[in-house]
Amino acid sequence: MLIIIKPSTQKKHKKNCAWLLKQCQKRQISYTLVYTTGDFTDDCKKITMLAQSQKRVVVLGGDGSLHLAVNALMGLNCTLALLPQGTGNDFARGFGCTISAWRTAIFSDFSEKIDIGQINSRYFINIAGIGFDAHVVQALQSKPALSALGYSFAGFKHLLGYQAKWLAGRLAGQPVKYHNLITVFANHHYFGGGLRIAPKAELNNGYLECYGMPARGLVGNLYSFIRLLLRNHHAMSGLNYQRLTTAYIQTPDLPIEADGELAGVSPAKVTIHPQALRFCIPKSSVTQV
CATH class of the missing domain: 3.40.50.10330 (Probable inorganic polyphosphate/atp-NAD kinase; domain 1)
Known part of the structure; x- marks a missing residue:
């Protein structure tokens, strides 16, 4: 062992x-x-x-x-x-x-x-993301959160000053372009210190759950964050949700997080390795x- x-x-x-x-x-x-x-x-x-x-x-x-x-x-x-x-x-x-x-x-x-998921050269077992989640991971590199609650609080604090960027790419072969708050690829349920973003995720079905949540300005972003905390974000208008096996993010220089670790920047290719x-x-x- x-x-x-x-x-x-x-x-x-x-x-x-x-x-x-x-x-x-x-x-x-x-x-x-x-x-x-x-x-x-x-x-x-x-x-x-x-x-x-x-x-x-x-x-x-x-x-x-x-x-x-x-x-x-x-x-x-x-x-x-x-x-x-x-x-x-x-x-x-x-x-x-x-x-x-x-x-x-x-x-x-x-x-x-x-x-097991893969984003560029990095494998992930839980969730990979591009957008606000990666921004928080990057910000916490110098001062890590001491608890799951501390992580969520840090997320709320950084949300107030977050400057969203446009994201363009292809999700399951379909072209997308939106002002991105978070785009995550989930193999399991939770991320961000206890946020249950992917309740339908399964570890052995050969798919990733993709959530593309558009940015809506400060008030709209806070609303989205609260809906995520309350676990009723699936009903949000504008949410791009789908199961997929491949995705491509074409926009350059967007930070990437995988399992809560910084994993480079876009452009990015996302794939799933079934039963790996x-x-x-x-x-x-x-x-x-």
Whole structure:
């Protein structure tokens, strides 16, 4: 077993790390530890090299650490497991499970192949976006949010001064052009520290859920944000919602986020890789996948 750990001084993180290592010793499972450094390219290469001889890879971290692992493991035969320890834990949130269920899944024989999205050269397991969400991720690079609530508050604050840009491209082969608030491609339900933008997303149906939300000025943008918080944005006029397998964003120099991590700038090609990675699904959430 390869265990990927994002270093942390939090007591809960240390407690779960100690529990995991103790369980491995108790079950006589040999393990290798790799601590992330924050250098995506170097960490990705190191994990890929170490994972080639492992049967299972466990991520002890949040969406960013999971994103790193997915990019390192694509094309390998490892099974991926997660022990959520991040700020937002948006991917884990989509399963609605307790930490006990995640712990059990690490050592379970049950796993399923799930879809993985790709935007340019970067893979994503949860959600990729272009627009306001990427703007917030970029703004939080220097001062990360300490909680999911803090992330949502930061989003609200940055929305007040956000300058939307035009986006042109093709979604599922159809040309689009609009003043863009957010355009996201969702493989699972949540993003932005608990915003349930894609309630219909499924991890193994071979499609991404695309939400193109046009900008409407300050008051209109605040209205859209509130509708998103209240989870009734599907009924909004002007919302471009569809399931797709490919998309192209032609407008240059728009920042891109993938799983809450900066992932370059547009232009961008978006695709889905059906059943590309085997993941340890918590048993209490099997019916949701």
